[in-house]
Amino acid sequence: MSFLHINNIRKHFGETTVLKGIDIAIEQGDFLVLVGPSGCGKSTLLNMIAGLDSISDGELLLNGRRINEVHPAQRDIAMVFQSYALYPSMTVAGNIGFGLEMRKVPKHERREAIERVAKMLQIENLLDRKPGQLSGGQRQRVAMGRALVREPQLFLFDEPLSNLDAKLRVDMRTEIKQLHQRLGATIVYVTHDQIEAMTLATRIAVMRAGELQQLGTPQQVYDDPGNLFVAGFMGSPSMNLLNARIVMVDDEPVARIAAGEGTLELPIVRDREALRGWQDREVIIGLRPEAITDPASANRQDGVIHETSLTVSLVEPTGADVYAVTHLGGRDINARMRPGTQLSPGEQTRFAFDVSRMVAFDPQSEERIR
Amino acid sequence: MSTAPPTARAGVLSRAILYAILAVFAIAYLMPLYVMLTTSFKTLDEIHQGNMLALPDNWTIQPWLEAWGSACIGLECNGVHGYFFNSIRIVVPAVLISGLLGAFNGYVLTKWRFRGHRIVFGLILFSCFIPFQIILLPMARVLGILNIANSVTGLVLVHIVYGIGFTTLFFRNYYETFPNELIRAAQLDGAGFFTIFFRILLPASTPIIVVTIIWQFTNVWNDFLFGVSFASGDSAPITVALNNLVNSSTGVKAYNVNMAAAMVAAVPTLIVYILAGKYFLRGLMSGSVKG
């Protein structure tokens, strides 16, 4: 029995269907991140878990109990909102304690709980302030404090970091992760930021247009994308996707890719049996930028390296890495080179392809071939 | 911030002309008030002999006392004070009740929307703009049927009904700017409809409450049409009494008393305007353009 079970949930607004049957189950202590582009239905799903949107069809089980019809206040969940939604006329202490007050918790217990949470979030000195006097990061903490103080079975986060500036966002991300590890809380977290999803989640659910694309650990979603959408959406810079043709060389499948005047042939290592059936057909292959490197950075221990010379068309140093852009298979592809690599556009250089990390997709259905 | 292009070193002369024009307009705008005020402190003799623009030679508060306590309006010679208190007795309940209804309406129409909420708001809003001539005849009859014709109570009802449109507009536009997440957060915290309103929204509504009170106060205090149509004699508001005093054709015209009475009618709204002009303007603006 899983702790939170989203069982074939659907949502219609009039004629339009925004969720087309979502199935997700997570265990106690899991950190589930719902990620996807805007309009994919992730926030609607979160609101349905909270009880703020009605469930058109399907079943929602929390700790074995069906909660479809339970009022939001009685679901034993707490939520942190994108706009923080702090009560403007109440002090920080009033904001944090409001939920307890509504539940008729005696005043002294309330104060103890507020102080405990404030200490945990390091906002003890702000308890008498009004939300209008707080910075963005402080508001964020108060919003989390309001959720934490209730000690609910389940925490919901709706894009909580999207209103913070870049630096603060990274700091708060770390803090949320530490909080999760310390409390062992179960969390459902919505974001459109795939880096946030990768760093925070124990389970990621990638969604698009009301459908679940893939559910798995961050590593699974990253290394084993279930379809083209997930491959393109997760990871930054995103996965290189190029057109290739499967041909047989010595009775083994290889991916033949147009490279300048000639062709490049990359041996197939993963999903080899499935790809035999694709002989003489077009596929799309995916390779992460870090799987295309300069020969010296190649991971020869775990990977299967295939080297070739290609012309560099653009060089983008980022400090930590240097990305080289080259043309392959009809697309621009990104390769991650060793920092300090000296390259200039137009130059020919050696690239090392780790073909053990190469995945292939059906161009029509966009599904993974495996 | 000014949008004016900062003309590099605008000539001293052109600045002087600019200030002169503005000053002339300021004088023109203040003139009627000045004349009204000085006239109210002059004796009738001085008015007939002297210059309208001159300050009084002999300051006298007699016209004010007369206007307040003994000027004849119709057949009664008790001054305007009774009508002044009528206006207060009309304004206070009318403002409070229409304001409260408007606050509730604004809350429901933004945070608890239902199918058709736009039509409901449109119907309420349009009531702000109707020429009230369209309701004079039936209202006179209904007040008669309810037995509150020619009474302060009747005028309170009238002002509540036709105030709802503006108060609803104000609160709706204000609550529109509150994130809906606020309501959702409160629901998760276990608060219900009224708790959310009284504990969360209303305490954060001070600016719009001030705007609404000032707007309604000014409108109701300055009303003449409803007063003259539905309240005659003892229950008339100050504006009606003032008009009766000034435009009665009997006897010698006591201009100083008229002006003093006009000042009595003007002082409450002028005080509100001077103390809270910012909010007064905000009401005017949101009454004409949204937001």
Added chain:
Amino acid sequence: MPNSPSPQGGGARARMQRWLPKLVLSPSFVLILFFVYGFILWTTYISFSNSGMLPDYSWAGLRQWSRLWNSWTWGIALHNIWIFGLLYIVSCIVLGLLLAILLDQRIRAEGALRTIYLYPMALSFIVTGTAWQWFLNPGLGLEKTMHELGWQSFSFNWLIDSGMAIYTIVIAAVWQATGFIMAMFLAGLRGIDGEMIKAAQIDGAPAWKIYLRIIIPQLRPVFLSAVVVLAHLAIKSFDLIVAMTGGGPGNSTAVPATFMYSYAFSRNEMGIAAASAVFMLAVIAALIIPYLYSELRESRS
């Protein structure tokens, strides 16, 4: 997506919570339906009935309407509202825009001046009328003052001149509302993107050209709002005319609002009064409904 939270859950409390909002809104809505829309229907019906001093629900077709249209006073009232409305709207907008632009030149005493220009808006029309009636009084007011200042030939007796009295009302009405229109334009001016003006200056445009070609065209929504607000005020104007001229001399300053009032309450001609009120409503509705519709639509997106 729906904007409103729709909490789920059963139980009497939850059901109650779902009904409460409508329950709370309903008193106002019922009041408005009855006292506004019910009354509009009633008055409209009366305009097609034989009602005189008392309501008479027998159908009279267009009888009251043709009596209205053949009424000499109604003709004057329509003529006056045209003159008054047009002059009032144009003067208020011209003066209001002028004052707003002048005030927008980094004026030191802007706050105080704004307060002075706007205060008449806080006054009752009856007070305004009383003050201006006195100020323009031919015997003792402005005219006499000018004579005493040595300008013997100065003559200003419009208030009692039936051909000119309507213009005195325009003066008083403009005095009252200009400050408000100025405030609207000032808000509009302050809302204009400053970078665009800087760009125009870099392009070498002189100040007056920047106003004419860039700033004023951007104030179009304010012009629209000002016209609608002023037209609406003009059609409803009643108090000021009663206080200043009482509709006179004769009927020379009658407008539809005073016409309706006198037919309803002094002449006991309910049918004609109702017809004139319906006409006023129709004009205002034709003006306001498209405006409200566009305003509400904008705020939707």
